[in-house]
Amino acid sequence: MACKESMFNEDINKVVLTNALGNSKFTSPAIQKEILKILANKIKKKIQEEVGDAKYCILVDEALDESNTKQMAIILRFVDYNGFIREPFFGVVGVEDTTSLTLKTHITEVLTKYNLQIVDMRGQGYDGASNMRGAWNSLQSLFLND
Numbered sequence: 001m002a003c004k005e006s007m008f009n010e011d012i013n014k015v016v017l018t019n020a021l022g023n024s025k026f027t028s029p030a031i032q033k034e035i036l037k038i039l040a041n042k043i044k045k046k047i048q049e050e051v052g053d054a055k056y057c058i059l060v061d062e063a064l065d066e067s068n069t070k071q072m073a074i075i076l077r078f079v080d081y082n083g084f085i086r087e088p089f090f091g092v093v094g095v096e097d098t099t100s101l102t103l104k105t106h107i108t109e110v111l112t113k114y115n116l117q118i119v120d121m122r123g124q125g126y127d128g129a130s131n132m133r134g135a136w137n138s139l140q141s142l143f144l145n146d
Helices: 002-008 010-019 029-051 100-113 139-145
Strands: 056-064 070-079 089-094 121-126
Touching (some): 029 089, 056 100, 070 100, 089 100
Antiparallel strands (some): 056 070
16 A cells, blocks of 8 residues: 555655565564564454353463463363353463462453453362462452452
């Protein structure tokens, strides 16, 4: 489109065709990260559309990465329109600590950002960590008490 516009406008022609680099490869780490963020958001929106108003479950695990940064992985589990069980990876979230309240806050933020209602959550799956499951102050009990 810019090339067609440049045929009719000399200023655009100078900027687009004359001054622009013809061999841009988008190899800058900042640009690559931005492209990945855009693609991740598109995928998450597509998953949200597939879930729609259906009930879903979350599967959550937390761990340290190579740089000792605490992270939490979120997977959704739902039945799609064709009746098949789907378990798409929904994302990794950096967390300050792995207390149940912090994890609940981040999970709620992610689900809310993509219009996935907490009241539609019908199940929770966690690893064996005590902060994730249990009767009183666990992540599971925080969601159940809401």
